[in-house]
Amino acid sequence: MNPEENNSLKRYLETKKKIVDDALDRFLPEEDCYPPVIFKAIRYSVFAGGKRIRPILCLAAAEAAGNKSAATSVLPVACALELIHTYSLIHDDLPAMDDDDCRRGRATSHKMFGENIAILAGDALLTEAFHLMARRDLMENASPQKLLDVIGEITEAAGYCGMVGGQVVDIQSEGKPVDAETLHYIHTRKTGALILASVRSGALLSGAGREELEALSRYGSNIGLVFQIADDILNVEGDSAFMGKSTGSDASRGKITFPALIGIEASREKAGEIVEKALAEIEKFDRRADPLRMLARYIVERKS
């Protein structure tokens, strides 16, 4: 990315992050609601400095599909995606799962509030995500059928054939020799599925045609895959201050990663190739897809 592109991306990310953060703050109950501990736990994890990549991809895909008011009309669904992402982090960090004490430089939910509240905070976030997606009062222009379609796609991405399935295989593969096929399964399900659903839901709710939707879906699949490879690389060599957790933690836990399978240089090359593929898929889109183009590069070049 040249300096101008870099600035433009930075401004875009900042603007959109602010929109998403403000909306999440509006949509979630205050910390003093009863019983306060659950709302404290929810807000603690939702406002933990996340980059809001999934909601921003959703908004950017809506813009690419020609939705001028994307930042208001698909915002509840965009925020719902972030709630699902947050729930998955809370549950993944639990002692029975990855047993992480620290995330984004802060104590994980169960360290802060206890395991029982952390489990319930995750449950509540997952439930509230679908509550938000059903709120026609906030999305008057959305067709009810389209919203049901989006709920259908996002539940598929998050459920046993998506995120949950990926996490199950990831857990089962720890400390075992894993082949490329299994790694691909974990990557596409655990991270890729929800990223693809983020792109697709923004486009679906914004009236994308069949061909547009297919192109954006291929873009989304590639972005999802490259996101995980970039994460793996960061885990090996990232700055732990940036990552907010100890680097190299995947390796010490016997987790399978791309760098472990094909080496760090080959992983970096692979990531670059996939980004180019993603960009090629949306070549025919006009300037309104520029944010998606910048996001593709950002995902592979990010430092945290």
Added chain:
Amino acid sequence: MNPEENNSLKRYLETKKKIVDDALDRFLPEEDCYPPVIFKAIRYSVFAGGKRIRPILCLAAAEAAGNKSAATSVLPVACALELIHTYSLIHDDLPAMDDDDCRRGRATSHKMFGENIAILAGDALLTEAFHLMARRDLMENASPQKLLDVIGEITEAAGYCGMVGGQVVDIQSEGKPVDAETLHYIHTRKTGALILASVRSGALLSGAGREELEALSRYGSNIGLVFQIADDILNVEGDSAFMGKSTGSDASRGKITFPALIGIEASREKAGEIVEKALAEIEKFDRRADPLRMLARYIVERKS
């Protein structure tokens, strides 16, 4: 209940339970899907001998509202309610929560599959519930807006202001002196909210008018409350072979219950009064509400 009513109820429950069980079997993936452990865990808990009270209430409310094909047209939503109930049992039983080894006479999910898989099975069931509710292909006669309304109500009943909120207060109240107000909060949220939502969703999807819906809602609130009081009484004096878990376990855990607060006889009287109130609310309904009437009596008279 006289013997004739009793037989009629028994037949009704058996018929509807079979319909719900068959549908759940159709809707859920087979155990040999990949990764098999999650589907085994899901089926283990879903087919653990549940009485299917929530789906049956949903179907009975649909019938009371005049829906002749309730058993097919609202079935996916009815099953979704059972999935949410099942997820809540799995997570409630976890070591970090109620730490129960045994439910319905069998090892709990985490005892059988490990804590990590139990957490994920619960997560997957909750997610799949909303997937089912969005499946217009299975509910062609349902209006998409009505389905969104139902998703909105059920997410509210299951989320931080419903089931999750009730569980949080329940956990926090263990071993502490609790007043009637707190007990009421726990009961209405932890059990009552989803039972009310079961009745309302069946009625909503079956074109109930405003007045009908209000009457059914008052019926549902009362039924929800009496369900929990009956559970409390069973916990004190039920046959542990029937209950499938040790009776008196609430007391030994310092859990607050109705019998502990007002005594067993007064609890029984209270339950009887509330059932009468529930029945009075649906007095104006014709014979098609008879299953709801039988269910009200069943809930307070059941032995397990």
